[in-house]
Amino acid sequence: xxxxxxxxxxxAPGAPREKPAVVRGLSAFxxxxxxxxxxxxxxxxxxxxxxxxxxxxxxxGWRDLLLTPSILVIVAVGQxxxxxxxxxxxxxxxxxxxxxxxxxxxxxxxxxxxxIVVFLAGIVLGGLLGLINGALVAFxxxxxxxxxxxxxxxxxxxxxxxxxxxxINASDMPKDFLALGTGQFLTIPLLTxxxxxxxxxxxxxxxxxxxxxxxxxxxxxxxxxGLYGLRVVRRLLIAFVASGALAGLAGVLYAARYGTxxxxxxxxxxxxxxxxxxxxxxAIFGGSGTVWGAAIGAVLLLTINRALPIIGxxxxxxxAVVGALIIGAIVLDRVLALRQSRRLLEAREETx
Amino acid sequence: MVDAPAPGTxxxxxxxxxxxxxxAVVALRSGTIALESGSIHALVGExxxxxxxLVKIIAGLYQRDSGEFLLxxxxxxxxxxxxxxxxxxxxxxxxxxxxxxxxxxxxxxxGRQPTNRFGRIDRKAxxxxxxxxxxxxxxxxxxxxxxxxxxxxxxxxxxxxKAISLDASVLVMDEPTAALSGVEVDRLFAVARSLRDEGRxxxxxxxxFDEVFDLCDTITVMRDGQYISTDPVxxxxxxxxxxxxxxxxxxxxxxxxxxxxxDTVLEVRGLNSAGVFxxxxxxxxxxxxxxxxxxxxxxxxxxxxxxxxxxxxxSGTVRINGRKVPPNSPTAAMNLGMALVPxxxxxxxxxxxxxxxxxxxxxxxxxLAKAGILTSGEENASARVWASRLEVKxxxxxxEAGTLSGGNQQKVVLAKWxxxxxxxxxIDEPTRxxxxxxxxxxxxxxxxxxxxGMAILMxxxxxxxxxxxxxxxxxxxxxxxxADIPREDATAESVMFAATQAANPGDIAATxxxxxxxx
Numbered sequence: 066x067x068x069x070x071x072x073x074x075x076x077a078p079g080a081p082r083e084k085p086a087v088v089r090g091l092s093a094f095x096x097x098x099x100x101x102x103x104x105x106x107x108x109x110x111x112x113x114x115x116x117x118x119x120x121x122x123x124x125x126g127w128r129d130l131l132l133t134p135s136i137l138v139i140v141a142v143g144q145x146x147x148x149x150x151x152x153x154x155x156x157x158x159x160x161x162x163x164x165x166x167x168x169x170x171x172x173x174x175x176x177x178x179x180x181i182v183v184f185l186a187g188i189v190l191g192g193l194l195g196l197i198n199g200a201l202v203a204f205x206x207x208x209x210x211x212x213x214x215x216x217x218x219x220x221x222x223x224x225x226x227x228x229x230x231x232x233i234n235a236s237d238m239p240k241d242f243l244a245l246g247t248g249q250f251l252t253i254p255l256l257t258x259x260x261x262x263x264x265x266x267x268x269x270x271x272x273x274x275x276x277x278x279x280x281x282x283x284x285x286x287x288x289x290x291g292l293y294g295l296r297v298v299r300r301l302l303i304a305f306v307a308s309g310a311l312a313g314l315a316g317v318l319y320a321a322r323y324g325t326x327x328x329x330x331x332x333x334x335x336x337x338x339x340x341x342x343x344x345x346x347x348a349i350f351g352g353s354g355t356v357w358g359a360a361i362g363a364v365l366l367l368t369i370n371r372a373l374p375i376i377g378x379x380x381x382x383x384x385a386v387v388g389a390l391i392i393g394a395i396v397l398d399r400v401l402a403l404r405q406s407r408r409l410l411e412a413r414e415e416t417x
Numbered sequence: 418m419v420d421a422p423a424p425g426t427x428x429x430x431x432x433x434x435x436x437x438x439x440x441a442v443v444a445l446r447s448g449t450i451a452l453e454s455g456s457i458h459a460l461v462g463e464x465x466x467x468x469x470x471l472v473k474i475i476a477g478l479y480q481r482d483s484g485e486f487l488l489x490x491x492x493x494x495x496x497x498x499x500x501x502x503x504x505x506x507x508x509x510x511x512x513x514x515x516x517x518x519x520x521x522x523x524x525x526x527x528g529r530q531p532t533n534r535f536g537r538i539d540r541k542a543x544x545x546x547x548x549x550x551x552x553x554x555x556x557x558x559x560x561x562x563x564x565x566x567x568x569x570x571x572x573x574x575x576x577x578x579k580a581i582s583l584d585a586s587v588l589v590m591d592e593p594t595a596a597l598s599g600v601e602v603d604r605l606f607a608v609a610r611s612l613r614d615e616g617r618x619x620x621x622x623x624x625x626f627d628e629v630f631d632l633c634d635t636i637t638v639m640r641d642g643q644y645i646s647t648d649p650v651x652x653x654x655x656x657x658x659x660x661x662x663x664x665x666x667x668x669x670x671x672x673x674x675x676x677x678x679x680d681t682v683l684e685v686r687g688l689n690s691a692g693v694f695x696x697x698x699x700x701x702x703x704x705x706x707x708x709x710x711x712x713x714x715x716x717x718x719x720x721x722x723x724x725x726x727x728x729x730x731x732s733g734t735v736r737i738n739g740r741k742v743p744p745n746s747p748t749a750a751m752n753l754g755m756a757l758v759p760x761x762x763x764x765x766x767x768x769x770x771x772x773x774x775x776x777x778x779x780x781x782x783x784x785l786a787k788a789g790i791l792t793s794g795e796e797n798a799s800a801r802v803w804a805s806r807l808e809v810k811x812x813x814x815x816x817e818a819g820t821l822s823g824g825n826q827q828k829v830v831l832a833k834w835x836x837x838x839x840x841x842x843x844i845d846e847p848t849r850x851x852x853x854x855x856x857x858x859x860x861x862x863x864x865x866x867x868x869x870g871m872a873i874l875m876x877x878x879x880x881x882x883x884x885x886x887x888x889x890x891x892x893x894x895x896x897x898x899x900a901d902i903p904r905e906d907a908t909a910e911s912v913m914f915a916a917t918q919a920a921n922p923g924d925i926a927a928t929x930x931x932x933x934x935x936x
Binding site (some may be wrong): 275284353 | 476515
């Protein structure tokens with residue numbers, strides 16, 4: 066990263082100093098936090114492909130590249146929305162597990178149930194579980210970290226009681242449904258398309274609507290948001306319901322993709338989701354970052370996982386690399402934030 | 418734009434006999450004020466006079482217990498800040514409330530951004546409007562820059578831009594100039610006057626009389642949560658206003674014993690902390706109670722914390738009995754015989770979840786313990802001595818400190834520090850939030866301790882307390898000591914004057930934002 070173009074903190078109002086839209090768009094792209102992560106993803110892909118061309122240039126390689134991160138992208142988008150409001154949702158792995166199991170059970174217990182009903186059931190259950198999280202956080206005023214750590218265990222416990230040692234197998238579910246998990250459209254896996262649609266909608270909402278911007282405001286300064294008269298409780302509830310519903314959707318897709326679901330499905334996914342968001346530049350204390358960043362973070366996380374064995378990094382080190390990535394991302398964020406605030410302060414001194 | 422007031426119409430905003438209490442504490446006994454459109458109204462009063470409570474009721478942050486609240490002649494009940502905002506009231510708090518991560522433009526329009534029919538925010542329109550607002554206010558602020566790193570003055574301009582874009586008919590500014598330099602104050606006043614000329618009603622809260630008299634049309638005085646008077650500024654004088662602010666009987670409520678003033682015990686020389694306080698020098702003698710007076714935010718507590726070593730300072734020395742107290746080490750200060758009873762006892766003085774006994778012995782644990790082990794028997798024995806001396810009202814020493822009344826909590830904190838046998842006691846707001854009965858007990862105790870030769874530095878925002886207790890009064894204003902008044906000459910007026918008037922108005926630019934206190 067070289068020095069960024071110095072900001073123009075005091076452009077004289079009215080002075081026609083606007084650059085053409087293309088130039089501004091390009092410079093915004095170069096400066097965006099997400100660009101760095103995207104470059105890292107490309108770097109990993111290029112290096113691995115040089116070592117083993119089939120990583121990209123084979124139909125399986127291409128499919129896996131897109132398919133592997135798709136479900137995590139969906140969960141990470143929800144997670145990013147929650148983290149941006151200065152909360153965190155650690156229960157997403159358990160929500161995913163519950164809805165994945167629900168998916169299998171519905172197909173077994175109600176033969177011939179329409180697929181759309183199963184999808185809706187998964188999303189609604191996820192949303193309800195998210196609503197419980199949100200309500201506890203917003204009304205009980207207990208930090209989300211604690212609440213969702215509790216529901217992480219509670220939801221998983223319900224799953225274990227419900228499923229016992231039972232396991233849903235691919236043969237229990239209809240072929241059409243399982244085809245979703247592997248199907249493609251113009252060589253792009255269907256799951257990836259679903260993930261992209263989710264990402265585009267969430268990204269648009271967060272960037273362009275009042276509701277989305279209020280998420281950022283609340284995360285940036287919760288006390289100010291209250292004084293401002295923003296509906297903080299409502300926004301928090303929406304964030305948690307969105308995160309739960311997306312984890313619910315991910316659970317249904319999980320069942321379609323893997324075909325087998327036991328009571329431990331999705332264990333540990335919450336950490337991948339938080340990791341993806343943080344790597345993607347979502348500030349852990351809220352207020353900044355984008356769902357796009359979180360999605361790219363998810364891609365980087367899972368692509369590295371697959372690339373390391375190919376490059377020849379032993380199993381043992383793979384987790385350590387992921388850890389280093391997360392710490393690196395947080396340190397980078399901190400450094401960038403400090404540099405930004407110093408720059409802003411300097412700009413202020415100059416104009417005094 | 419707001420219509421100019423037709424003669425004889427209702428005031429833009431009117432509060433009469435508004436009452437607000439928190440539990441047993443009455444913060445506002447009778448809040449009365451009437452704001453006219455096209456006029457700037459000043460609200461003045463001592464710390465704790467109820468100004469902030471009044472503002473928070475106007476803002477919809479607090480709900481009044483009783484009394485009338487009329488907006489343009491109609492009764493209103495705001496249950497949230499959103500409702501008061503929707504009704505056209507904008508409040509600019511002492512510490513601006515902006516979202517640091519978001520752009521200046523977003524900060525102005527948050528929650529009511531212009532949107533198209535798909536709910537998409539029209540960023541271009543928003544930016545154009547922000548530029549228009551800044552042009553009108555005559556400031557150069559890049560609408561795209563984040564709010565982070567803006568000076569307090571610029572942040573206030575953003576708040577004012579927000580208020581204008583809301584087309585607020587009533588603007589409340591709670592000590593907006595406290596952290597501004599002279600030029601910035603001039604700019605703010607120019608803006609305030611132009612808003613007045615547009616027909617808006619402004620409420621201006623300030624401790625600086627030069628500013629009040631320069632800017633405002635009408636002045637209302639409050640004291641002890643009560644409305645005192647409202648007059649045109651043109652017919653008022655500073656002396657008269659100050660008298661009304663403090664004008665209550667300084668009775669012999671406090672049984673101050675005559676004590677023999679001994680040698681210098683604590684010697685503070687040239688203490689500086691950039692942006693917090695400057696050139697603080699004073700002596701404290703054995704048997705003396707030295708009152709440290711001033712307005713909230715004048716830097717009194719900060720000086721106390723620096724002297725005790727909790728906060729760092731850049732230059733200067735502190736000596737006890739001639740021995741230098743190393744900076745930044747409360748432990749060293751304690752070993753040299755200093756004790757600090759902090760202002761916020763719930764946060765800084767007590768472990769609310771621990772027992773009375775444990776709290777009392779907290780500061781002497783190390784000397785009380787044998788071979789590093791502290792038995793509860795010894796703890797209780799030591800605690801009992803102090804609890805009975807201070808008459809802490811509690812059934813058992815193992816009661817949780819958090820369940821005691823404010824007065825008894827304060828006694829436990831005192832007991833904790835007195836157990837260390839200090840030669841210098843610094844006590845910050847000894848009777849804040851304590852009922853009158855316990856108050857005089859605390860005062861008698863302080864007086865007794867001084868009688869036994871202890872040197873006491875007492876920070877207090879309550880003038881009667883300072884005047885009644887102190888042998889000598891130091892007054893601070895904006896980080897500097899502005900007066901050193903002996904007991905005989907100390908009057909409410911002389912102290913208040915030193916606390917509010919700069920020697921050269923406007924040339925002392927405070928660089929820090931005073932803390933906001935709930936009055």
